[in-house]
Amino acid sequence: MALLSVCLAPLLTALACLLDRDDRAAERINVMGSAATFACAALLAAGVLRRGPLLAWGGFFRADALSAFMILIVAFLSLVSALYSVAYMRREAPAGALHWYYALYHAFTSTMLLAVLVDNLGALWIAIEATTLASTFLVGFHRSRHAVEAAWKYIVLCTVGIAFALLGTFLFYYASARGGAPTLSWIGLAGRAGELDPGLVRLGFIFVLFGYGTKAGLAPMHTWLPDAHSQAPTPVSALLSGVLLKCALYGVLRFHILAARSLGPDFSSRLLLGFGLLSLLVATPFILVQRDFKRLLAYHSVEHVGIVAVGLGFGGFWGVYGAMLHLLNHALAKALLFLGVGDIARSFGSRRLHRFSGVLTVLPVTGALFLVGALALAGLPPLGLFVSEFIIAAQGMRSGHAAACGLLVGLIAVILAGLLYHVMPVALGAPRRRPPERPSWLESAPLAVVAVLLLVLGLCIPGPLDRTLSAIAELVSGGPRG
Amino acid sequence: MTAAPPFWIAQTVTFLTALALVCAFALLAFRSLHLGIRVYAAQSVLLGLAGVLLGGGGVGMGVLAIGLKGAVIPWFLFKMMEEIGVRRESDPYVPPALSLGVGVALALLSYAAFKALPGLSPSVAGGFALSLTLMLLGLWSMAVGRKVIAQILGILVVENGLFVAAISTEFRLPIFIELGLAFDLLIAVMVSSLLVSRIRETYLSIDSERLNRLKG
Numbered sequence: 001m002a003l004l005s006v007c008l009a010p011l012l013t014a015l016a017c018l019l020d021r022d023d024r025a026a027e028r029i030n031v032m033g034s035a036a037t038f039a040c041a042a043l044l045a046a047g048v049l050r051r052g053p054l055l056a057w058g059g060f061f062r063a064d065a066l067s068a069f070m071i072l073i074v075a076f077l078s079l080v081s082a083l084y085s086v087a088y089m090r091r092e093a094p095a096g097a098l099h100w101y102y103a104l105y106h107a108f109t110s111t112m113l114l115a116v117l118v119d120n121l122g123a124l125w126i127a128i129e130a131t132t133l134a135s136t137f138l139v140g141f142h143r144s145r146h147a148v149e150a151a152w153k154y155i156v157l158c159t160v161g162i163a164f165a166l167l168g169t170f171l172f173y174y175a176s177a178r179g180g181a182p183t184l185s186w187i188g189l190a191g192r193a194g195e196l197d198p199g200l201v202r203l204g205f206i207f208v209l210f211g212y213g214t215k216a217g218l219a220p221m222h223t224w225l226p227d228a229h230s231q232a233p234t235p236v237s238a239l240l241s242g243v244l245l246k247c248a249l250y251g252v253l254r255f256h257i258l259a260a261r262s263l264g265p266d267f268s269s270r271l272l273l274g275f276g277l278l279s280l281l282v283a284t285p286f287i288l289v290q291r292d293f294k295r296l297l298a299y300h301s302v303e304h305v306g307i308v309a310v311g312l313g314f315g316g317f318w319g320v321y322g323a324m325l326h327l328l329n330h331a332l333a334k335a336l337l338f339l340g341v342g343d344i345a346r347s348f349g350s351r352r353l354h355r356f357s358g359v360l361t362v363l364p365v366t367g368a369l370f371l372v373g374a375l376a377l378a379g380l381p382p383l384g385l386f387v388s389e390f391i392i393a394a395q396g397m398r399s400g401h402a403a404a405c406g407l408l409v410g411l412i413a414v415i416l417a418g419l420l421y422h423v424m425p426v427a428l429g430a431p432r433r434r435p436p437e438r439p440s441w442l443e444s445a446p447l448a449v450v451a452v453l454l455l456v457l458g459l460c461i462p463g464p465l466d467r468t469l470s471a472i473a474e475l476v477s478g479g480p481r482g
Numbered sequence: 483m484t485a486a487p488p489f490w491i492a493q494t495v496t497f498l499t500a501l502a503l504v505c506a507f508a509l510l511a512f513r514s515l516h517l518g519i520r521v522y523a524a525q526s527v528l529l530g531l532a533g534v535l536l537g538g539g540g541v542g543m544g545v546l547a548i549g550l551k552g553a554v555i556p557w558f559l560f561k562m563m564e565e566i567g568v569r570r571e572s573d574p575y576v577p578p579a580l581s582l583g584v585g586v587a588l589a590l591l592s593y594a595a596f597k598a599l600p601g602l603s604p605s606v607a608g609g610f611a612l613s614l615t616l617m618l619l620g621l622w623s624m625a626v627g628r629k630v631i632a633q634i635l636g637i638l639v640v641e642n643g644l645f646v647a648a649i650s651t652e653f654r655l656p657i658f659i660e661l662g663l664a665f666d667l668l669i670a671v672m673v674s675s676l677l678v679s680r681i682r683e684t685y686l687s688i689d690s691e692r693l694n695r696l697k698g
Contacts, residue, residue: 122659129666163640170647182653197601
């Protein structure tokens, strides 16, 4: 029951927002709905942690450790952004449009939750396509020329991209017929992975990687991403970068497990490693020269999705463990930064980097949160991303990918320098002017929680999280901890 | 697994799918958007008929395809073109002759990709190769199309390619997947048409060429 309620809660919230049609009521429904969604998600994750995989509807819905992990990230970020939206969107949205915003917002959340809960790979594709359709008008919410252009690129590139993932899914479906009745069920396919035709699996995985990789923002299919991230309203950018990309990556990961069990780990790992390093390489120059802050953060998404792919590519227990931990850390850091930058940009009335200066002095709370987010994203200790990047790099050396590992660490170092170059004057420079307005505590409080979580993850990995990550790492790598 | 279809059915299906391939090339060659929508409708009907003839899982999907993609979606696109009062030529970026040449290369590439797979029976390999060809041709026509309607047509041809892949697996897809796919397609067309009218409002033109302000 917990399984279905996770999908239903945001869907009902969306419907309630539409039926009420009143902006203030929609805000209240939004807060209650996202809290309820998060509560259901937490219950589900606790259930999976205690009792192992849960099923519903005769196995159509299935939540294992990987699903539970994703559910919790999606629901948590959705909650943070929803709380932040209340104060932020009131000033951004035209009157009378707010209930539409909240309805689309929760519909978008429900499609992402659906994607990580279904066992059927065809249904997974439908859900991921639905995430695009639900979020197109969120990306184009501002109706400016730039926003409409970004929304158009977003829907066109993502729809066409993931069409190839469906072709790959059909190839797996066809391949499954060799071991009995054809099936699209992931667990069914995983059970007979050894009998699948290797040629079909290879070609199928390549299509899936291109398809879902487009949506995940892997270079060179990432071109929609900076536009969509920079033009969407800030809370939506946080969701796009923090969790939408990860849901597409989740699709790649499910197929990676199938391919690894069918062909051995080398084939799909090498592809992931290659695309991951390419993403880092492509993102680096854009990060160094970027002047628009939200675009800067968007290229950081390309970078960090690349790092997660590299971690999966290094493989082994610790490669997957580090990649999953990085996925969580990046989601938190990115939400913190996008929302923090949103506050700063609105307070100063501009998105250009050079207009902000001395934020820490004029907006102490927001400035401090922003600085924590930036240092976390740069991968500095004692914050979470340092730990996960360290685990990934260590696994790279251990698994004998010395050259790839050197490239990874070198690029991370260059990007760190670039990020600090952009961020330090903004945070610590001499204040040039006072912002006309300050963010309310309603916007800052959820961000403070995220910042504390990032700090905690940098210092220790709590027991339940460790057990979840270990379960995922064993599932993906097929080997025990060692 | 279904038994091999009788000879005349196999022949007719081959003929229909060959015509559908011709339609995809015709889309690359024609300049008129109206003609483009008709060609798309014809292609969908041809593929739908092929699905019905193949029987098994293809019947439901074929009927659905003929109704949805042969009638509803083209009607919707015509209505949209009327509403936004678009000029009828698509004037693509690349001259049609060159465009067709690239199309042929893409088709050869697709057939080569599936020829190399020993695990496939020749008819299934042909189906998947045709599917990939249609998808790549759709992608290519999107890349060279200047108008947003031309890009929507490109996406729809890509989707027709997926339909070919679905009917050539020879097994029935679960019914909720078929319905889900059709529903997704319908929503995608509606969302993009809404977006087109919004582009029209903000830009007073539907040249996708003008959608190039976001760079770097």
